[in-house]
């Protein structure tokens with residue numbers, strides 16, 4: 001017997017069409033470089049996005065061609081999210097925080113044909129232009145200044161330069177979506193490449209639609225049309241965790257911060273346009289809440305705002321601090337390779353009324369519950385799958401309809417994918433019987449001491465619970481006797497004081513003696529990666545020649 005259902009391809013275009021028609025009054029607010037706010041309705045967004053798609057077709061974009069974006073978070077970037085695939089193209093978000101050489105290498109590897117760039121980022125483009133010849137550079141006049149357009153010279157490898165707004169104004173009236181299969185690509189992102197060269201992941205209509213549906217479910221992000229979404233996560237970081245797609249799908253209001261991501265700017269923006277849902281990596285919220293508490297009465301936090309925080313371990317202390325101010329943090333785990341949401345905290349009914357408040361906070365400090373359609377497994381050192389008992393740790397592997405099965409133009413590598421088709425995440429984790437995923441570490445960040453593993457995440461969490469501590473990162477440092485020992489780098493809050501011995505005593509009850517860091521270094525700042533996470537690689541480099549006092553190591 002056959003199913004009687006229609007075989008209609010899943011399509012971003014269908015989501016977009018419905019939103020444009022059903023939610024024309026929904027708003028998109030963008031903060032401009034001069035900090036003023038620009039407002040669009042979904043009605044305008046719909047027209048502009050279709051105009052972008054029609055223009056790209058007119059300019060000769062072919063199916064599957066890559067269109068790179070080098071943009072902050074704003075309405076025109078959102079237009080690219082739907083407009084480029086509508087024209088049959090593949091949006092490739094370039095990470096503007098990488099070095100110019102890296103950006104150029106990535107654009108070249110992806111064979112990007114066109115570039116859409118914020119005018120204020122043109123100086124950055126100039127620095128990597130030598131690595132890759134785009135055919136067209138479309139400049140978005142984000143600052144409001146006029147764009148100097150130019151006809152290109154293909155013989156001299158000089159791209160044509162267009163004004164984004166002018167192109168939209170001159171767009172053909174008639175537009176038809178490019179036919180596609182649901183497995184055709186719509187967007188691509190490169191991993192940050194902390195180990196080896198960055199690698200490209202290409203998302204399809206199908207994977208993006210399924211991810212959007214799963215993400216917005218009530219027991220997931222509970223994303224709804226009445227939400228006001230503040231995506232602090234850059235739109236080049238795993239597509240701002242896929243939220244631009246799902247928020248358009250439900251017709252939610254957007255508040256885009258533009259280039260203004262400092263805590264004081266975010267707090268100011270929250271006064272003007274209070275969000276109900278915000279997303280960002282933990283370092284953003286650590287800095288924001290500390291600034292907020294240091295300036296009583298200056299700002300009001302949006303009552304009841306929920307924050308989706310992930311990309312790195314979220315300290316329990318931060319979750320408690322937010323709760324004190326009436327805001328909830330839901331931690332999620334994912335990777336560029338997993339679209340990215342693979343697990344997310346929610347208040348699981350099976351635990352309601354059964355566990356204490358402290359236990360809830362401990363659950364919130366995990367990577368959350370595996371979301372529908374994602375399969376996760378933990379493979380122990382013996383190569384066998386571990387039980388879901390919350391204790392047995394091993395390599396976290398993933399499989400599912402929105403998890404990448406390969407990297408763009410890279411030979412299949414057994415270090416990245418198993419023979420039976422699972423993604424090897426490079427994370428070490430345990431899963432408990434309720435499906436909560438506890439990330440112990442990235443494989444490369446685990447500390448191997450005397451044959452036993454120590455989780456740097458657990459140590460960081462404990463240290464960051466001390467009221468004098470602003471930030472902490474724990475790294476493995478080579479040790480002649482124990483292979484490696486933990487070294488903690490701690491940044492204190494302004495004006496706060498605590499010594500290493502007091503900190504060690506503060507965390508001691510939570511750990512075996514041999515797990516405690518032998519050395520606590522007080523430093524000015526923890527280096528950040530291009531996506532704003534603690535950059536432990538840089539710290540390891542700093543301490544590579546460290547010589548331990550002879551009695552160190554428990």
Ligand code: ADP
Pocket residue numbers: 191192193194238309310311312313314331332333334335336337366367425426427439441442529531533
């Ligand atoms: P990058 O390598 O630039 O950080 P991704 O953003 O794709 O690229 O990062 C994915 C990685 O981030 C995961 O493999 C994991 O190590 C880490 N990560 C993501 N979410 C969490 C979390 N909730 N807790 C701990 N680590 C996390």
